[in-house]
Amino acid sequence: MTSPWSDLDRPPLRATALQRALVGPDRMWTSVRVVRETGSTNSDLVAQAAAGEAAAGAVLVAEEQTAGRGRLDRSWSAPARSGIFLSMLLRPGDLGVPRERWSWLPLLTGVAAASALSRTAEVGVRLKWPNDLLVTVDGTERKLGGILAELAGDAVVVGIGLNVSLRAEELPVPTAGSLLLAGAGVIDRETLLRALLRTFADLYQxxxxxxxxxxxxxxxxxxxxxxxxxxxxVRVELPGGRELLGEAVGVDGDGRLVVRAADGVEQAVAAGDVVHVRPGAEPLRG
Known part of the structure; x- marks a missing residue:
């Protein structure tokens, strides 16, 4: 079995240090657990929530995911210790948030991640509706990571996958990127993880x-x-094989993307695969 120290550019996370830095009586996070390998941190935390084995504020981090999942049943894979792969267990209902507003959680997570990474990694990170994080690599917009939120009874499990130190030859698809390739000033995963979870806690509260x-x-x-x-x-690929073409003009109070068609009619989209249409360039898919 490969040692965690076989790639010195990718040291393992220090679970005890993360727990000490993030967990406490006056803090949102109740536990931070790091596992060497798992199929999917989201699947694990959903199962733990269903079994009553995880409290609100539990965080599960994996050094490697072998069956990571994104939206629309897409897979997510990366070499061990090359990124941040985590899931958080949240119970917003216990804090007075009605269920109809829980759809904002993936967007809130995106704001937290983009803010924390832009500040801490010293590289511009932007959002692609509804759940992608973007960076610029060699002048081209690339996907840095994604967010997946899943209901688990009266809880929500929100997962984040971020490419931190992936090299060009390790990218799963040409439209992917990483903090390393974007020229980030900081790629230490513990530093980034602490910043991300602290920023999320502030915004969530x-x-x-x-x-x-x-x-x-x-x-x-x-x-x-x-x-x-x-x-x-944008071109929005809707369920049922339909398409919506137009300009994305905003998000409404429910977090839906508002698209204005050529005839001026605006439509709010709650679910769909959005393609940024860039003249003369390959469209970026989520």
Whole structure:
């Protein structure tokens, strides 16, 4: 079996140090567990929630995922210790957030991740609706990571996968990127993980304090400011094989993407595969 120290550029995470830095009586996080390998941190945490084995604020981090999942049943894979692969167990209902506002959680997670990474890694990170994080590599927009939220009874499990130190030859598809390839000033995973979880905790607690109201919490304008999709020509591939062409003009109070067609009619999209249409360039798929 390959040693965790076989690639000195990718040292293992120090679980005890992370627990000490993030968990405490006055903090949101109740546990931070690091496993060497698993199929999917989301699947594991959903199962633990169903069995009553995980409390709100539990975080599960994997050094490697062998069956990571994204939206629309897409797979997510990366070499061991080359990224951040984590899931968080949240119970917003216990904090007064009605279920109809839980759809904002993937977008809130995106704002937290983009903010923390832009600040800490010293590289621009933007959002692609609804759940992708983007960086620029060699002048081209690339996918840095993704977010997946799943219901687990009265809880929500939110997973994040981020490419940190992937080299060009390790990219799973040509449209993928990493912090390393984007020229990040910091790629230490513990530093990035601490910043991400602390930023998320601040935003989540602010959001919960106003019952998940996207305007009162400042979440909707914060998302709009960081979203690369807004203001772009898009093609939205809708369920049932339909397509919607137009300009993405904003997100509404429910977190849906608002697209204005050529005839001026606006439509809010709750689910769909968004393609950024860039003249003269290959469209970026989520």
């Amino acid at each position: 602010d959001w919960c304090s106003v019952a998940g109201h996207s305007e009162a919490s400042g979440l909707r304008p914060a998302y709009a400011a960081q979203c690369a999709t807004i203001g772009r020509p």
